[in-house]
Amino acid sequence: MTLQDIHSLVDVENGTGSREIFVDHDIYREELKQVFGRAWLFIGHESQVPNPDDFFVSRMGEESVILTRDRQGELHVLLNTCRHRGMKVCRYDEGNTRLFTCPYHAWSYSTDGELVSKPGELVGVPGFKTHYHGQLDKQEWGLIHVAQMRNYRGTIWATWDQNAPPLEDYLGSFSLWLDSALNHRDGREGGSVVLVGVQKWRTKCNWKFPATNFVGDAAHGVSHKSVNMVGISPSASGRRDERPKDHYAFGWPDLGHGGLGFTPRLEEDWVQGDVFTKYPEVSKYFGEVYATRKKNLEGKTHYQGKGTIFPNMSFHEEQPRTIIVSHPNGPEETEFWRFYLVDEDAPDHVKDTLRHYYMTYSGPGGMTEQDDLENWAYATEASKGAISRQFPYNYQQGLGWSEPFDEYPGAVWCGNLVTEQNQLVWLKRWSEFMQGWEWEYLMHERVHPDARAFPLKVGDK
Amino acid sequence: MSEAKLSSRGTALLQEVEQFLYSEAEMVDDRQFREWLNLFTDDLEYRVPMARNVRSDNIDNEYMEGAHDIHWIDEGKETLTQRVEQIHTGVHWAEEPLSRTTHLISNVRVSESVALGLKDEEVDVRYVFLTYRHRLNDQEDTVVGRRRDLLRRVDGQLKIARRTIYLNQTVFLARSLSHFL
Numbered sequence: 001m002t003l004q005d006i007h008s009l010v011d012v013e014n015g016t017g018s019r020e021i022f023v024d025h026d027i028y029r030e031e032l033k034q035v036f037g038r039a040w041l042f043i044g045h046e047s048q049v050p051n052p053d054d055f056f057v058s059r060m061g062e063e064s065v066i067l068t069r070d071r072q073g074e075l076h077v078l079l080n081t082c083r084h085r086g087m088k089v090c091r092y093d094e095g096n097t098r099l100f101t102c103p104y105h106a107w108s109y110s111t112d113g114e115l116v117s118k119p120g121e122l123v124g125v126p127g128f129k130t131h132y133h134g135q136l137d138k139q140e141w142g143l144i145h146v147a148q149m150r151n152y153r154g155t156i157w158a159t160w161d162q163n164a165p166p167l168e169d170y171l172g173s174f175s176l177w178l179d180s181a182l183n184h185r186d187g188r189e190g191g192s193v194v195l196v197g198v199q200k201w202r203t204k205c206n207w208k209f210p211a212t213n214f215v216g217d218a219a220h221g222v223s224h225k226s227v228n229m230v231g232i233s234p235s236a237s238g239r240r241d242e243r244p245k246d247h248y249a250f251g252w253p254d255l256g257h258g259g260l261g262f263t264p265r266l267e268e269d270w271v272q273g274d275v276f277t278k279y280p281e282v283s284k285y286f287g288e289v290y291a292t293r294k295k296n297l298e299g300k301t302h303y304q305g306k307g308t309i310f311p312n313m314s315f316h317e318e319q320p321r322t323i324i325v326s327h328p329n330g331p332e333e334t335e336f337w338r339f340y341l342v343d344e345d346a347p348d349h350v351k352d353t354l355r356h357y358y359m360t361y362s363g364p365g366g367m368t369e370q371d372d373l374e375n376w377a378y379a380t381e382a383s384k385g386a387i388s389r390q391f392p393y394n395y396q397q398g399l400g401w402s403e404p405f406d407e408y409p410g411a412v413w414c415g416n417l418v419t420e421q422n423q424l425v426w427l428k429r430w431s432e433f434m435q436g437w438e439w440e441y442l443m444h445e446r447v448h449p450d451a452r453a454f455p456l457k458v459g460d461k
Numbered sequence: 462m463s464e465a466k467l468s469s470r471g472t473a474l475l476q477e478v479e480q481f482l483y484s485e486a487e488m489v490d491d492r493q494f495r496e497w498l499n500l501f502t503d504d505l506e507y508r509v510p511m512a513r514n515v516r517s518d519n520i521d522n523e524y525m526e527g528a529h530d531i532h533w534i535d536e537g538k539e540t541l542t543q544r545v546e547q548i549h550t551g552v553h554w555a556e557e558p559l560s561r562t563t564h565l566i567s568n569v570r571v572s573e574s575v576a577l578g579l580k581d582e583e584v585d586v587r588y589v590f591l592t593y594r595h596r597l598n599d600q601e602d603t604v605v606g607r608r609r610d611l612l613r614r615v616d617g618q619l620k621i622a623r624r625t626i627y628l629n630q631t632v633f634l635a636r637s638l639s640h641f642l
């Protein structure tokens with residue numbers, strides 16, 4: 001795959017993208033390095049490892065990683081492979097330990113700060129004195145750490161790239177929407193937990209289908225017609241979702257993030273619709289919480305939205321309040337991980353009603369998500385033929401109608417909910433990563449010679 | 462229950478339960494979903510908990526069944542009915558065209574107390590199942606696991622009041638649960 005080839009895959013100006021991106025095996029191998037080897041990736045939530053020595057095994061692209069809390073309370077993300085001959089040192093999904101002993105030849109790694117200078121270092125090597133003659137550098141051969149890790153309002157992120165910018169810069173003002181998913185409903189920072197049980201499942205689709213669906217594909221609502229006909233919403237009206245006014249697509253062309261969200265307004269002007277009319281006690285709870293929010297945040301600005309953080313973490317801030325990570329699992333397969341969030345101190349019956357709705361809606365058993373999976377799987381299958389892959393996808397809906405939206409610095413919109421602006425934003429970013437740009441170019445501190453401007457409405461600069 | 466010695470009443474009950482489960486399975490495979498719903502009581506609890514890999518000394522926590530734990534499915538009759546109705550809309554693309562399923566049921570055992578004839582309004586049943594699905598051209602999967610049902614006799618007929626389905630998989634490999642396990 002030459003640089004020229006990569007350039008030709010995404011044509012932002014004309015709103016097309018090659019199908020090769022979604023099916024080609026060489027491109028996939030390259031993505032694992034250029035995208036998943038460099039970008040900030042979502043690992044998990046701190047509430048999944050509340051106590052010292054707790055661990056939760058997660059993924060970064062195809063790699064298995066261990067999120068663990070050491071005895072001093074610090075979090076670490078370690079590559080889950082023995083330095084000796086590669087055996088997976090942890091084959092549990094979660095648990096509690098400070099010693100990871102490899103099953104193969106029993107090298108053992110510790111996170112105990114009293115035993116090692118850096119968590120994950122080697123502490124035990126059978127035959128260290130006799131067979132290695134004491135000549136193995138244990139500090140050198142510890143478990144591999146991610147290059148950078150960050151706890152953002154309880155969510156844990158990591159990157160393999162030492163030169164990646166701070167997570168906050170990587171997120172840009174899109175973090176305002178992430179906050180709307182992570183913060184307590186009463187407006188306080190954090191205050192949310194991930195419910196026990198991460199749904200993990202595999203589907204035969206390329207990982208970019210979900211990523212570019214959740215980046216704000218409002219036109220696909222029609223594929224969920226059956227759920228609307230049946231009426232699974234916790235509001236008595238039956239529709240799947242009803243949202244407050246002024247709900248639009250916003251994209252961040254320099255960062256690749258995007259989603260569907262609301263124009264900012266004063267907290268006191270935010271009207272929270274009651275979506276739980278079938279459950280009066282839950283309605284009452286949210287009524288109270290949102291009243292508290294108005295009081296606490298009076299005079300502040302209300303930011304709210306859902307979407308995809310480049311490359312593969314998507315979240316929904318409201319119903320169902322979840323995080324989904326679309327892990328690449330081969331060019332034609334995605335392993336989904338869905339995490340469900342609730343306010344930590346919500347009463348039991350509220351948590352229970354929410355979780356029931358979440359499961360009805362999302363995951364492989366979710367009546368809504370099933371139809372998405374169907375679309376992504378058969379779109380992948382029908383795109384990989386030698387003939388079919390020659391014809392690019394169309395992303396021209398709303399092309400050339402985008403304008404800067406100053407209240408979200410760095411964002412563009414077209415004053416519409418339904419537009420493919422955000423898919424192009426995401427693909428543009430994907431192309432920049434795949435071309436191997438250095439971070440100063442990726443963060444647009446310097447203009448790369450191959451940089452393409454995002455097409456704006458004529459007259460707008 | 463190492464040596465289940467069934468009384469003749471217990472044997473008759475076991476046979477009745479088996480026939481009930483077989484005809485239920487046939488109903489699903491025949492896509493008689495609306496009729497199938499009638500086999501469940503209105504206060505149905507239908508759960509498919511998730512499993513995770515834990516150390517063997519923590520094996521009691523392998524399946525996540527805490528009050529607030531996320532399941533694959535955890536619902537009552539209202540939602541199960543909606544699933545059936547969703548299939549009947551004709552635009553539920555994950556089941557349009559429909560899956561072809563075959564349910565195999567085996568190793569059926571009824572609780573000892575019931576088998577001994579101590580209580581016959583409710584029967585605790587444990588058994589295993591295998592559900593094969595084929596759909597479209599090459600979409601196929603096999604979901605295997607254990608089921609535990611609480612059957613209740615209503616107006617002389619057995620009905621399912623509680624069903625818990627324990628899947629062997631931790632990562633669900635069959636794309637979606639658009640079919641009934």
Ligand code: FES
Nearest residue numbers: 082084085102105
């Ligand atoms: S592979 Fe781990 S000790 Fe040899």
Ligand SMILES: [Fe+2]
Nearest residue numbers: 220224368372
């Ligand atoms: Fe969808």
